[in-house]
Amino acid sequence: MSDCIFCKIAAGEIPADKVYEDDKVLAFRDNHPRAPTHVLVIPKKHIASLNEASGDNIPDIAAAVAAIPQVAKADGVAESGYRVISNCGEDGGQTVFHLHFHVLGGRSFGPKLFRGDTAED
Numbered sequence: 001m002s003d004c005i006f007c008k009i010a011a012g013e014i015p016a017d018k019v020y021e022d023d024k025v026l027a028f029r030d031n032h033p034r035a036p037t038h039v040l041v042i043p044k045k046h047i048a049s050l051n052e053a054s055g056d057n058i059p060d061i062a063a064a065v066a067a068i069p070q071v072a073k074a075d076g077v078a079e080s081g082y083r084v085i086s087n088c089g090e091d092g093g094q095t096v097f098h099l100h101f102h103v104l105g106g107r108s109f110g111p112k113l114f115r116g117d118t119a120e121d
């Protein structure tokens with residue numbers, strides 16, 4: 001997609017700090033990291049979000065998921081652990097509408113999803 005920033009990164013038109021690449025997948029460091037390890041794993045194919053996880057998109061999404069442990073291992077967080085997030089849509093907090101998995105590690109997030117961990121927080 002011509003106006004998609006992650007498509008441009010996948011095509012090499014915009015620079016990124018790449019940590020993993022294969023024919024279907026690219027992983028690069030988030031430019032606004034929220035943890036010592038904060039890598040975005042994307043399918044190179046333009047898939048807007050997990051809402052499009054069906055049909056022909058499945059092999060590309062599966063390849064992105066399979067790359068996650070490799071990214072974690074390469075960054076040294078596979079053993080200590082890490083968190084994977086994919087924000088989907090407006091309420092999910094998605095700001096870039098090209099499917100991506102945030103891989104966050106190098107610090108402890110604890111068992112809670114959110115600070116207060118109630119339905120309202």
Ligand code: 5GP
Nearest residue numbers: 005016028029030031032087093094095096
């Ligand atoms: P979302 O909010 O959609 O789940 O996550 C988008 C992420 O992409 C954010 O964490 C943001 O910091 C990151 N991001 C946005 N633009 C760029 C960019 O041009 N390069 C890199 N490396 N990360 C980006």
Ligand code: ZN
Nearest residue numbers: 004007046098
């Ligand atoms: Zn895209």
